[in-house]
Amino acid sequence: MYTVGQLSKLTGVSVRTLHYYEKMGLLQPDRNTGNQYRSYSENDILRLQKIAVLKHMHFKLSEIKIVLDKGEVAHNNVAVWSRALTQQMAFVKQQQEKLQAVEHLLYSTLYAMRASEQVNIDEMLGFIRELEQPPQGKELRQQYFSPEELELLPINDVSNPLAMEWADILRRVKGLLAEPPDSPAAQQLASSIIEYADKMFGGDEQLIQKYWDYITPQEDQSARVYGMTTDVMQYMDAIIRIYMGGEDPRP
Incomplete structure (x- = not known):
């Protein structure tokens, strides 16, 4: 178990941010009945790791909560951690493919402008259409x-x-x-x-x-x-x- 200060020091996540995650329902540390000090378990660390990944991918906290609520409890279980990391890698790859598709569209639009030496509104409309309906x-x-x-x-x-x-x-x-x-x-x-x-x-x-x-x-x-x-x-x-x-x- 880790105190909020220890967890902040070990992860680089500020105490204020950890408190905010708790307020948002993203983390639910145990509270000491006497002094109300927070204690973070391994399951909290797994959730915090997922939050870090999804935040880095520009997900909103409300969206991250939905993902986290479908998760599993760690309890020092290698299988659970492995499953969580494998799922995250698959998700990251999926996002990379989407970004590569957008990169290709951006490049194609620059290519068209260079080949024609003009801005073609039809090309821009097609760009939007392909983002909404991938070819x-x-x-x-x-x-x-x-x-x-x-x-x-x-x-x-x-x-x-x-x-x-x-x-x-x-x-x-x-x-x-x-x-x-x-x-x-x-x-x-x-x-x-x-x-x-x-x-x-x-x-x-x-x-x-x-x-x-x-x-x-x-x-x-x-x-x-x-x-x-x-x-x-x-x-x-x-x-x-x-x-x-x-x-x-x-x-």
Whole structure:
């Protein structure tokens, strides 16, 4: 058992905060019938540990109380502590996945602005919609690609500077759509695309082709990857075929 002062010193949680947790019903230390001094048990420490984790994840105290009220009593039980920590790790992972999804949306929005050099209100509306109704794209990719291939895809790592570099190439493509595919500017662009694809996919031509097929929109479908519309992809096909002398390595 620990006094409030001892617990505060050992955990770094102030005495005032511990008192407030008690007032909120988050902690329920024993009280000495004579002097009303508080005594904190191992179960209180387990609850305090959960509070610390959930607070760090920006949960409200009222929400934390609901979580805690579903918990178990520790009584120095290794199984209970292990179960509690395992549940917390699963919960943290779930929150990480949600934050990664938000990070990907933020990155995608920056990518779209860089590729188009403008703020598109439709993109912002889509951003909000995807936060409220997450798309099924991840599940579709998992069906199409192996776990090893997914690790290599440009859409997998939003921190990869090469991913944002494609926005610059895409902007160049859109600016040249009216140019003949065999023009010097178009052929210089084809060279950049091939060089980029080689860097992004590590020279894996099979994966390049598979990814190209995956992002190619089906008839009457919108682009699967921002900006990769049918006309853009057809133009890229044309300039690359000419650059390669009739061959067709697609990025």
